[in-house]
Amino acid sequence: MREFVHSGHLVRTVFGTGTLGRLREEAEALGRTRALILTTPTRTALVEQAREALGALTAGEFTGARMHTPVDVTERALEAVRETGADCLVALGGGSAVGLSKALAVRTGLPQVVVPTTYAGSEATPVLGETRDGVKTTRSAPEIRPRTILYDVSLTLNLPVRTSVTSGVNAMAHAVEALYAPQPDPITDELALRAIRLLASALPRIAADPGDGEARADALEAAWLAGTCLGTVGMGLHHKLCHTLGGSFGLPHADTHTVVLPHAMAYNAPAAEDAMRRIARALSGPGSGPAPDAPTAVYDLITALDGPRSLRDLGMTAEDLPRAVELATATPYPNPRPVTADGIAALLQDAWSGHRPPPGDPLAAQLHTLLGEVTSSFDRAPDPRTRQLLTDLVRHLHGFAADNDLTQAEWNLAIEFLTRTGHLSGPTRQEFILLSDTLGVSSAVDVLTNSRTAEATPSAVLGPFYVEGPPPRAHGDDIAAGLDGAPLYVDVRVTDIEGAPIADAVVDVWQANADGFYDVQLPDQDGPVLRARFHTDADGGLVFWSLVPVPYPIPADGPVGRLLDATARHPFRAPHVHFMIGAPGRKTLITQLFVAGGQYIDDDTVFGVKDALVVDYPEQKGPTPDGRAVDGPWHRLTYTFRLAPGA
Numbered sequence: 001m002r003e004f005v006h007s008g009h010l011v012r013t014v015f016g017t018g019t020l021g022r023l024r025e026e027a028e029a030l031g032r033t034r035a036l037i038l039t040t041p042t043r044t045a046l047v048e049q050a051r052e053a054l055g056a057l058t059a060g061e062f063t064g065a066r067m068h069t070p071v072d073v074t075e076r077a078l079e080a081v082r083e084t085g086a087d088c089l090v091a092l093g094g095g096s097a098v099g100l101s102k103a104l105a106v107r108t109g110l111p112q113v114v115v116p117t118t119y120a121g122s123e124a125t126p127v128l129g130e131t132r133d134g135v136k137t138t139r140s141a142p143e144i145r146p147r148t149i150l151y152d153v154s155l156t157l158n159l160p161v162r163t164s165v166t167s168g169v170n171a172m173a174h175a176v177e178a179l180y181a182p183q184p185d186p187i188t189d190e191l192a193l194r195a196i197r198l199l200a201s202a203l204p205r206i207a208a209d210p211g212d213g214e215a216r217a218d219a220l221e222a223a224w225l226a227g228t229c230l231g232t233v234g235m236g237l238h239h240k241l242c243h244t245l246g247g248s249f250g251l252p253h254a255d256t257h258t259v260v261l262p263h264a265m266a267y268n269a270p271a272a273e274d275a276m277r278r279i280a281r282a283l284s285g286p287g288s289g290p291a292p293d294a295p296t297a298v299y300d301l302i303t304a305l306d307g308p309r310s311l312r313d314l315g316m317t318a319e320d321l322p323r324a325v326e327l328a329t330a331t332p333y334p335n336p337r338p339v340t341a342d343g344i345a346a347l348l349q350d351a352w353s354g355h356r357p358p359p360g361d362p363l364a365a366q367l368h369t370l371l372g373e374v375t376s377s378f379d380r381a382p383d384p385r386t387r388q389l390l391t392d393l394v395r396h397l398h399g400f401a402a403d404n405d406l407t408q409a410e411w412n413l414a415i416e417f418l419t420r421t422g423h424l425s426g427p428t429r430q431e432f433i434l435l436s437d438t439l440g441v442s443s444a445v446d447v448l449t450n451s452r453t454a455e456a457t458p459s460a461v462l463g464p465f466y467v468e469g470p471p472p473r474a475h476g477d478d479i480a481a482g483l484d485g486a487p488l489y490v491d492v493r494v495t496d497i498e499g500a501p502i503a504d505a506v507v508d509v510w511q512a513n514a515d516g517f518y519d520v521q522l523p524d525q526d527g528p529v530l531r532a533r534f535h536t537d538a539d540g541g542l543v544f545w546s547l548v549p550v551p552y553p554i555p556a557d558g559p560v561g562r563l564l565d566a567t568a569r570h571p572f573r574a575p576h577v578h579f580m581i582g583a584p585g586r587k588t589l590i591t592q593l594f595v596a597g598g599q600y601i602d603d604d605t606v607f608g609v610k611d612a613l614v615v616d617y618p619e620q621k622g623p624t625p626d627g628r629a630v631d632g633p634w635h636r637l638t639y640t641f642r643l644a645p646g647a
Contacts, residue, residue, distance in 0.1 A: 011124065013224065015151040017213070020115060023053035026148045027088055030111050036086035037061035038077065038101050039093045046092050046117070046155070060084040062100075068131040068247050069099035077104055086110065091146075094118035094167060095253055102128045102144045112146035117155045118167035119199075119219050120254065121174050124149065124227025127235070129243050135327075136247020138235070145231065151224060153217045161207050164219065165307045166254035168203045171223040172196055172298070173261045176279060177236045178229035180272035182334045185232070189278075192229045196282040198222035200301065207305050236335045238264035241348075244327045245311070249320055255308045259351050262299035266357035267347045269295060271337035280364075284399075293359040300356075310354025321348050364402070371398045420559045428520040430464035434560040437461055437606035438569075450590070453644035455497040458610045460592040463578065464554075465518040470508050473532040476626055478545035481529045485514035485547030487634040488617065489624060494540045494581055494641045501540030502643060505583040508533050509546070511576070516552025543626070548617055548635050549575040551599045554606070564605070574600040574609050579641070587646030593639060615639055 012029075014022060027035050035057045037050050041064065051058045062080040066073050077100055080086075091101035091114045099122065101112045106128060114123040126145040129138040156164075175192035178184070199222045205215035241260050245251045269276050279294040283301065302309060312318075325345045333339070350357065359365040374394050381387035400406070424431040436442045442461040450459035473479060480487075494505040510531040512518050519529045536542050553571040556564060564571050576592040594601060594614045601609055617635045624630055 011145060012148040013124075013151065014149070015153075015221065015224070017153045019150045019152040020049055020155065021053050022150065023050060023090065023113065023115070024055055024057055026113050026150060027054065027057050027090070030088060030113070030147060032088035032111065033057060034059035034085055034087045035090045035113070036081055036084050036088070038065055038089060038091045038104070039063050039097045040065045043093055043097075043117075050090060050092055050115070054090070059086045065093070065096040065100040067096050067253050068136055068250075069096070069103050069129060071103075071130055071132045074100060074103040074107070074130070078107065081108060081110070088113065091115065091123075092117065095120040095122045095170075098123045098146075099129065101146070103130060105146075106141065106144050109143070111148075113148045113150065114146040115150045115152060115155070116220075116223070118159060118163060118254070119156075119171045119223035120167045121171040121223040121227030121230070124224055125174075125231040127230065129247070131247040134248050136243045138239075138243055149224070151220050153213060153220055156216045156220060157211055157213065159210075159216075161210055161305075162307070163254070164206050164210070165203055165302070165305045166252075166258045168199050168206075168219055168223070169261060169298075169302060169307065170254045170257040171219075171226040172199045173238050173242075173257050174226035174230035175199075175222075176261065176265060176298075177238055178226075178233050179279060180268060180275040180336045181233035181236065182336075183233050188229050188232045191225045193278060193282045195222040195225040195229065196279060198225070200283045203301070203305055236264075236333070237268060237337075237339060240333055240335075241324075241328055241344075244324060245316070248327055249316055249324065251311070251314045251316060255314055256311070258302055258307050259309060259311055259314065259354075262295045262302070262357050263347050263351045265298060266295035266350075267343060268335065268337050269293075275336075281399075293357075293364060295357040296359050296365075303356075311348070311352040312354065316352060318352065321345070321352060324348055367398065367402050371395065374398070417559050417563075424558045429555060431555075431558050431560060433462075433464035434554055434558075435563075437463065437608070438554070438560055438564065440607045443607045446590075450587070453497065453587070455642060456587070456644035457589055457591060457641045458612045459590055460576075460610065460613060461606060461608045462580075462590050463606075463608075465512075465520060466508075466510060466578070466580070467520060467528070467531065470510065470531045470533045471528050473534055473544065475534065475537065475543055476545070477532070479509065479530055479532045480513075480545065480547045483513055483529065483547065485550075487630050488546045488548045488637055489543070489620075489626075489634060490546055490577075490637045491543050491625070492541070492579075492637070492639045492641060494536050494542070494583070494643065496586070497642050497644060499642075501536075501538070502583045502586065503536055503538045503540060505536040505540065505581055505586075505643070506533065507536060507542055508578075508580040509544070510578045511546065511549050512552045514547060514550055516550060521555070545628070546577065549577050549595060549598075551575050569605065570600075570603070571605055572600045572603075573606060574598050574604045576608075576613075577637070581641055581643065583643060585645065586643040589641060589643055591641070593637065 035054050036059050047061055062077045064073055089101045089104055089110050089112045091097045098114055105112050116123045126142055127140045128144045129136055175195040178188050178192040198218045202215045202218035205212050242256050245256050246253050276294040283297045325341055328344050329341050375391045378387045378390045421431045421435055446459050446461050494502045519525045534542050551572050556571040575595040575598040578592050580590050582588040594609055596614050596616045617637050619633050620636050621633050
């Protein structure tokens with residue numbers, strides 16, 4: 001049984017475009033009146049924007065923030081805090097400004113308002129890394145975490161593509177390590193996977209169009225989510241290595257994260273197989289088969305984005321590697337795979353050389369190559385929609401086969417099942433529609449196609465028993481033609497969504513008999529019955545006689561029936577009458593009206609019942625509305641159909 005502990009953190013997060021303008025409001029919400037602005041020397045324009053937003057709350061600024069948060073810089077910034085009398089800190093920029101703000105906060109207790117301009121995500125963590133005498137150490141404490149984070153997407157639009165890529169991969173590292181941390185929990189897992197999916201999608205879009213605001217927003221959201229994950233669980237090998245390399249060898253922070261991440265993942269992959277599978281799926285995107293291997297997929301993403309891939313290119317020398325191994329293994333820390341000097345030496349050698357990590361699963365690599373060959377075969381399809389649908393279908397099918405380790409025998413059984421389904425389909429029985437219905441696909445497509453106008457009557461599945469060109473009937477006719485069953489007087493109207501009547505609307509009606517069969521299921525039936533086509537009158541009205549519908553089983557003597565048996569499901573549909581209603585300038589409505597209180601209303605085998613379509617069929621006694629003589633009680637169905645505008 002899995003066990004976990006999740007601790008929530010109260011950090012006010014404001015996300016949007018133009019949120020920098022709320023800086024004074026957020027500082028005042030903390031009860032503060034003197035804000036010290038912290039940033040790096042190059043952010044002059046941003047400082048001016050912040051001063052304008054803060055107005056009289058501006059106490060001063062310190063623009064000397066540096067990478068890896070050197071302690072001597074922090075000490076100079078402390079002097080600025082004392083000289084300005086600041087009672088809160090406002091950090092503007094990336095990890096350097098945020099790190100300085102955290103270092104000051106932990107020493108002074110001052111609250112922080114952070115405005116990130118990169119995707120580092122450190123603003124969302126309670127982690128502080130500081131460098132003293134060439135050694136970087138980290139610590140974590142609740143008071144290190146900012147009180148408020150202002151995410152302003154507009155401030156990232158001019159972030160260079162390279163910086164966007166490296167800070168984005170830095171954020172991805174937070175999410176990756178959270179998935180194999182020693183104290184994972186379901187909330188953190190979901191946040192981490194969403195962060196990886198967003199970054200895998202956003203970073204290529206930013207590289208293609210740096211001004212893509214939606215891609216920038218996705219990346220910024222991912223940075224927040226990933227930082228939140230890292231603030232919930234502990235750090236592992238990747239962050240330890242990056243802090244060592246950055247603090248002791250002066251390597252650029254985000255670039256180092258970008259180079260090291262795929263190699264740290266490859267090192268941990270044998271001890272974190274489940275996490276790597278989930279990461280590979282997240283990197284692949286929706287509807288695609290799994291990436292061949294999570295570490296190589298990250299490396300390939302970085303390569304495609306022209307990100308840094310070797311420590312050598314960042315300025316590290318081969319002579320530095322033994323010292324880096326010594327520092328990285330000096331102190332034990334949690335990691336899924338034991339940290340050994342030989343293992344870290346091999347890892348750093350690969351990262352220094354920039355080699356692509358070898359795939360951990362050659363079989364997955366073959367499947368990924370095959371998937372690429374198949375999907376690329378659709379590239380020349382002249383119709384874009386056909387290309388999209390086939391490509392996505394193949395990705396889902398290949399992903400299903402890989403995720404479930406499908407055997408040849410199982411796939412042969414599936415082919416045989418579909419073959420039998422096809423053999424049973426014909427003019428009077430559509431086994432494929434039954435299959436679609438019982439798997440809920442028909443209802444899903446119905447929702448996507450017909451549920452976009454809330455004011456209109458809800459739709460429902462067509463079902464397998466509709467027949468084109470039902471016989472025309474007149475108002476007041478009895479479509480039951482004397483069959484046994486409880487008489488039903490149907491009195492319905494057809495209007496638009498504002499309630500105006502629609503005259504001459506075509507209304508097709510069909511239903512099963514009292515034994516649960518449609519006429520097309522009865523070879524001895526002489527002609528159509530319980531099936532008709534009407535036209536509404538000038539007031540949009542229509543009346544006719546029929547029978548109260550009863551529950552009935554879908555045909556269960558074929559492949560679909562055996563599928564239901566195999567999953568211990570019943571074949572019954574809730575009692576209903578089918579309607580198909582069309583009129584010029586209106587969207588055709590295909591729907592069903594279900595009997596309130598009827599059997600299987602909450603367990604319809606094709607998932608076709610919607611609450612708004614469950615209506616009363618009250619029992620009546622005495623004279624009928626049209627004077628028809630009825631022996632005993634009868635029932636009445638009254639309903640108004642509202643048609644959405646459309647072709």
